[in-house]
Amino acid sequence: MDLESERKLLDEIRQGNKEAFRTLVNPLIPGSFRSALAILKSRHLAEEAVQNSLVDMYSSIMQGKDIQHVGRWFSRVIVNRSIDIARKEHNHKNNQDIAELDIQDMSVSPLEDIVKKEQSQRLVKSVMSLDLQHRVVVGLYYFQEFKIEEIAALLQIKEGTVKSRLYHARLKLSQMLHVSHPQEKEVQI
Numbered sequence: 001m002d003l004e005s006e007r008k009l010l011d012e013i014r015q016g017n018k019e020a021f022r023t024l025v026n027p028l029i030p031g032s033f034r035s036a037l038a039i040l041k042s043r044h045l046a047e048e049a050v051q052n053s054l055v056d057m058y059s060s061i062m063q064g065k066d067i068q069h070v071g072r073w074f075s076r077v078i079v080n081r082s083i084d085i086a087r088k089e090h091n092h093k094n095n096q097d098i099a100e101l102d103i104q105d106m107s108v109s110p111l112e113d114i115v116k117k118e119q120s121q122r123l124v125k126s127v128m129s130l131d132l133q134h135r136v137v138v139g140l141y142y143f144q145e146f147k148i149e150e151i152a153a154l155l156q157i158k159e160g161t162v163k164s165r166l167y168h169a170r171l172k173l174s175q176m177l178h179v180s181h182p183q184e185k186e187v188q189i
Contacts, residue, residue, distance in 0.1 A: 001027070006070050013061050021061075025054060028071055031144050032078040038139025039082040041128040045089065049082040056081070075144065076154050079136065086132050126176040134169035137162055 001024075012020035029050060036046035056077050060067065067073050127138055136155065140146045141162075148166075152159040 001070070003069070006067075010061055010067065010070075013058075014064070021058060024070060025057065025074070028074050032074065034143040035075070035078055035139045036082045038127060038143050039079070039132065039135050040086055040089070041135075042089075045085050046082070049078060049085050052081045052085075053077045072150070072154070075140075075146075079140070079154060083132070083136070122177065123173075126173050129176065130169055130172060134165055134172065137165040138169045138173075141166055 006024070009020045009024045013024065032053065033046055033050050036049040037043060040046050040049060053074065057074055127135065130138065137151055140151045140154065141148070146154070148159050148162050151162045155162070
Protein backbone atom coordinates (compact mmCIF):
# COMPACT_ATOMS: atom_id res chain seq x y z
CA MET A 1 0.00 0.00 0.00
CA ASP A 2 1.41 3.40 -0.90
CA LEU A 3 1.87 6.22 1.60
CA GLU A 4 -0.96 8.31 0.16
CA SER A 5 -3.46 5.44 0.55
CA GLU A 6 -2.24 4.83 4.11
CA ARG A 7 -2.60 8.51 4.95
CA LYS A 8 -6.14 8.56 3.53
CA LEU A 9 -7.13 5.46 5.52
CA LEU A 10 -5.63 6.93 8.71
CA ASP A 11 -7.74 10.08 8.23
CA GLU A 12 -10.87 7.99 7.66
CA ILE A 13 -10.16 5.95 10.79
CA ARG A 14 -9.82 9.14 12.84
CA GLN A 15 -13.25 10.16 11.53
CA GLY A 16 -14.73 6.91 12.89
CA ASN A 17 -14.67 4.68 9.79
CA LYS A 18 -14.15 1.17 11.20
CA GLU A 19 -14.08 -0.40 7.74
CA ALA A 20 -11.03 1.74 6.93
CA PHE A 21 -9.25 0.22 9.94
CA ARG A 22 -10.05 -3.30 8.68
CA THR A 23 -8.76 -2.37 5.23
CA LEU A 24 -5.54 -1.04 6.75
CA VAL A 25 -4.77 -3.96 9.09
CA ASN A 26 -6.14 -7.07 7.35
CA PRO A 27 -3.09 -7.49 5.07
CA LEU A 28 -0.77 -7.12 8.08
CA ILE A 29 -2.31 -9.76 10.34
CA PRO A 30 -1.12 -13.07 8.78
CA GLY A 31 2.57 -12.17 8.72
CA SER A 32 2.35 -10.57 12.14
CA PHE A 33 0.74 -13.68 13.58
CA ARG A 34 3.52 -15.86 12.15
CA SER A 35 6.15 -13.60 13.69
CA ALA A 36 4.41 -13.61 17.06
CA LEU A 37 4.04 -17.40 16.89
CA ALA A 38 7.74 -17.81 16.16
CA ILE A 39 8.62 -15.63 19.14
CA LEU A 40 6.07 -16.95 21.62
CA LYS A 41 5.81 -20.65 20.70
CA SER A 42 2.09 -20.60 21.46
CA ARG A 43 -0.88 -19.99 19.20
CA HIS A 44 -2.86 -18.53 22.10
CA LEU A 45 -0.10 -16.11 23.10
CA ALA A 46 0.51 -15.12 19.48
CA GLU A 47 -3.17 -14.28 19.11
CA GLU A 48 -2.93 -12.21 22.29
CA ALA A 49 0.10 -10.33 20.92
CA VAL A 50 -1.69 -9.56 17.65
CA GLN A 51 -4.83 -8.45 19.47
CA ASN A 52 -2.84 -6.21 21.84
CA SER A 53 -0.98 -4.75 18.87
CA LEU A 54 -4.21 -3.99 17.04
CA VAL A 55 -5.56 -2.21 20.12
CA ASP A 56 -2.29 -0.25 20.42
CA MET A 57 -2.47 0.67 16.75
CA TYR A 58 -6.07 1.83 16.92
CA SER A 59 -5.37 3.88 20.06
CA SER A 60 -2.31 5.49 18.47
CA ILE A 61 -4.26 6.39 15.34
CA MET A 62 -7.14 7.85 17.33
CA GLN A 63 -4.71 9.88 19.47
CA GLY A 64 -3.38 11.44 16.27
CA LYS A 65 0.05 9.82 16.31
CA ASP A 66 1.90 10.42 13.06
CA ILE A 67 2.50 6.91 11.72
CA GLN A 68 4.78 6.59 8.71
CA HIS A 69 4.91 3.25 6.86
CA VAL A 70 2.13 1.47 8.71
CA GLY A 71 3.46 -2.03 7.93
CA ARG A 72 6.85 -1.37 9.47
CA TRP A 73 5.35 0.45 12.42
CA PHE A 74 2.94 -2.43 13.09
CA SER A 75 5.75 -4.99 12.78
CA ARG A 76 7.70 -3.12 15.43
CA VAL A 77 4.64 -3.11 17.71
CA ILE A 78 4.10 -6.85 17.14
CA VAL A 79 7.69 -7.67 18.03
CA ASN A 80 7.59 -5.48 21.13
CA ARG A 81 4.26 -6.92 22.35
CA SER A 82 5.49 -10.46 21.66
CA ILE A 83 8.69 -9.87 23.58
CA ASP A 84 6.70 -8.33 26.46
CA ILE A 85 4.47 -11.41 26.61
CA ALA A 86 7.48 -13.76 26.31
CA ARG A 87 9.15 -12.05 29.24
CA LYS A 88 5.95 -12.24 31.27
CA GLU A 89 5.53 -15.92 30.45
CA HIS A 90 9.22 -16.74 30.98
CA ASN A 91 8.61 -18.25 34.40
CA HIS A 92 5.84 -20.49 33.09
CA LYS A 93 6.44 -23.66 31.14
CA ASN A 94 6.63 -23.02 27.43
CA ASN A 95 3.64 -24.35 25.58
CA GLN A 96 4.51 -25.71 22.20
CA ASP A 97 1.40 -25.82 20.09
CA ILE A 98 3.18 -27.66 17.31
CA ALA A 99 0.34 -30.13 16.84
CA GLU A 100 -2.03 -27.25 16.08
CA LEU A 101 0.14 -25.80 13.32
CA ASP A 102 -1.30 -26.42 9.89
CA ILE A 103 1.68 -26.89 7.61
CA GLN A 104 0.30 -27.11 4.11
CA ASP A 105 2.10 -29.11 1.47
CA MET A 106 1.33 -30.30 -2.03
CA SER A 107 2.95 -33.73 -1.84
CA VAL A 108 2.29 -36.41 -4.41
CA SER A 109 1.66 -39.36 -2.13
CA PRO A 110 0.25 -39.73 1.39
CA LEU A 111 3.56 -41.22 2.56
CA GLU A 112 5.51 -38.23 1.22
CA ASP A 113 2.94 -35.96 2.86
CA ILE A 114 3.47 -37.65 6.24
CA VAL A 115 7.26 -37.49 5.94
CA LYS A 116 7.24 -33.82 4.94
CA LYS A 117 4.84 -32.90 7.76
CA GLU A 118 7.07 -34.68 10.26
CA GLN A 119 10.11 -32.82 8.92
CA SER A 120 8.25 -29.49 8.99
CA GLN A 121 7.05 -30.11 12.54
CA ARG A 122 10.57 -31.06 13.56
CA LEU A 123 11.92 -27.85 12.04
CA VAL A 124 9.23 -25.70 13.69
CA LYS A 125 9.80 -27.46 17.01
CA SER A 126 13.54 -26.82 16.68
CA VAL A 127 12.98 -23.13 15.90
CA MET A 128 10.65 -22.89 18.89
CA SER A 129 13.33 -24.37 21.16
CA LEU A 130 15.77 -21.54 20.34
CA ASP A 131 16.19 -18.83 22.95
CA LEU A 132 14.14 -15.65 22.53
CA GLN A 133 16.76 -13.48 20.81
CA HIS A 134 17.40 -16.17 18.19
CA ARG A 135 13.70 -16.96 17.67
CA VAL A 136 12.98 -13.29 17.07
CA VAL A 137 15.57 -12.84 14.31
CA VAL A 138 14.74 -16.20 12.70
CA GLY A 139 11.03 -15.33 12.74
CA LEU A 140 11.56 -11.91 11.24
CA TYR A 141 14.11 -13.07 8.65
CA TYR A 142 12.46 -16.28 7.46
CA PHE A 143 8.75 -15.89 8.31
CA GLN A 144 8.35 -12.15 7.72
CA GLU A 145 11.13 -12.01 5.09
CA PHE A 146 12.63 -8.86 6.58
CA LYS A 147 16.05 -7.73 5.43
CA ILE A 148 18.90 -7.70 7.94
CA GLU A 149 18.97 -3.90 8.05
CA GLU A 150 15.19 -3.82 8.69
CA ILE A 151 15.53 -6.29 11.56
CA ALA A 152 18.37 -4.22 13.03
CA ALA A 153 16.29 -1.05 12.87
CA LEU A 154 13.22 -2.79 14.27
CA LEU A 155 15.07 -4.32 17.23
CA GLN A 156 17.36 -1.30 17.62
CA ILE A 157 20.52 -3.39 17.39
CA LYS A 158 23.46 -3.40 14.99
CA GLU A 159 23.27 -5.25 11.68
CA GLY A 160 26.29 -7.29 12.75
CA THR A 161 24.37 -8.44 15.82
CA VAL A 162 21.48 -9.58 13.62
CA LYS A 163 23.87 -11.47 11.35
CA SER A 164 25.57 -13.04 14.35
CA ARG A 165 22.26 -14.13 15.87
CA LEU A 166 21.12 -15.61 12.55
CA TYR A 167 24.43 -17.43 12.20
CA HIS A 168 24.26 -18.89 15.71
CA ALA A 169 20.58 -19.77 15.28
CA ARG A 170 21.40 -21.65 12.07
CA LEU A 171 24.23 -23.49 13.82
CA LYS A 172 21.95 -24.51 16.67
CA LEU A 173 19.24 -25.59 14.24
CA SER A 174 21.69 -27.63 12.19
CA GLN A 175 22.91 -29.35 15.35
CA MET A 176 19.34 -30.07 16.46
CA LEU A 177 18.38 -31.35 13.04
CA HIS A 178 21.71 -33.12 12.42
CA VAL A 179 22.24 -31.33 9.11
CA SER A 180 25.70 -31.66 7.63
CA HIS A 181 27.59 -28.45 6.95
CA PRO A 182 28.83 -27.70 3.41
CA GLN A 183 32.45 -27.73 4.66
CA GLU A 184 32.06 -31.21 6.10
CA LYS A 185 32.65 -34.17 3.82
CA GLU A 186 29.98 -36.78 3.97
CA VAL A 187 31.25 -40.24 4.75
CA GLN A 188 29.81 -42.97 2.55
CA ILE A 189 29.49 -46.43 4.11
